[in-house]
Amino acid sequence: MKVVAFNGSPRKDGNTAKLIGNIFSELEKEGIKTELVQLGGNPVRGCIACMKCWENKDKRCVIKNDMINEYIEKMIEADGIIIATPTYFADLNTETKALIDRAGFVSLANDVLFKRKVGAAVVAVRRAGSIHAFDSINHLFTINQMIIPGSSYWNMGMGLAPGDVESDEEGLRTMQTLGQNMAWLLKKIQD
Numbered sequence: 001m002k003v004v005a006f007n008g009s010p011r012k013d014g015n016t017a018k019l020i021g022n023i024f025s026e027l028e029k030e031g032i033k034t035e036l037v038q039l040g041g042n043p044v045r046g047c048i049a050c051m052k053c054w055e056n057k058d059k060r061c062v063i064k065n066d067m068i069n070e071y072i073e074k075m076i077e078a079d080g081i082i083i084a085t086p087t088y089f090a091d092l093n094t095e096t097k098a099l100i101d102r103a104g105f106v107s108l109a110n111d112v113l114f115k116r117k118v119g120a121a122v123v124a125v126r127r128a129g130s131i132h133a134f135d136s137i138n139h140l141f142t143i144n145q146m147i148i149p150g151s152s153y154w155n156m157g158m159g160l161a162p163g164d165v166e167s168d169e170e171g172l173r174t175m176q177t178l179g180q181n182m183a184w185l186l187k188k189i190q191d
Contacts (some may be wrong), residue, residue, distance in 0.1 A: 001186050002033040004074045005082035008096035010041030015124040015165035016084045019157045019175050026179025032128045040095045044068055047064045047101035053109040062104045068102050075103055078114050079186055084122035090129030092136050107144050119146040119184050123156040130156040149185045151178040
């Protein structure tokens with residue numbers, strides 16, 4: 001079993017990555033392989049609504065000058081998908097939105113590629129807006145018939161400067177519980 005996580009933050013080792021790391025620790029304790037993909041800070045283009053993915057049905061986006069097709073392949077191969085974002089103006093950032101829109105269209109155009117995979121949204125936030133960003137990611141998961149594990153709170157951690165999230169005890173516990181529940185669910189699905 002494998003879980004791939006996309007760090008939407010341009011801060012490679014910032015709060016979003018630290019939250020993912022807490023989930024990964026729990027998954028790895030259960031023997032689940034993990035892969036972190038640095039999405040944020042890389043140039044990715046948003047969906048252009050050309051609908052070629054519906055025409056071609058080749059599990060790829062027609063835009064080929066960025067890494068999104070490689071990311072879609074990783075999502076197809078994984079049993080679980082984590083999409084993590086910092087909160088920008090009470091929502092997710094542009095790189096995360098581009099992944100959601102393009103991977104989501106490709107999945108739906110190809111007979112729902114992500115169906116019954118486990119999906120988890122993770123949000124780093126300074127103060128407010130995390131629930132909206134959390135919902136935005138979960139919209140991708142639900143329309144793609146994915147299974148979403150719960151946790152002890154919404155999957156968010158609070159902090160401004162890189163590393164601040166490490167002092168958010170409740171946020172860290174939420175990530176640990178999420179990792180435990182994700183591992184349990186993945187194993188149940190595999191049985």
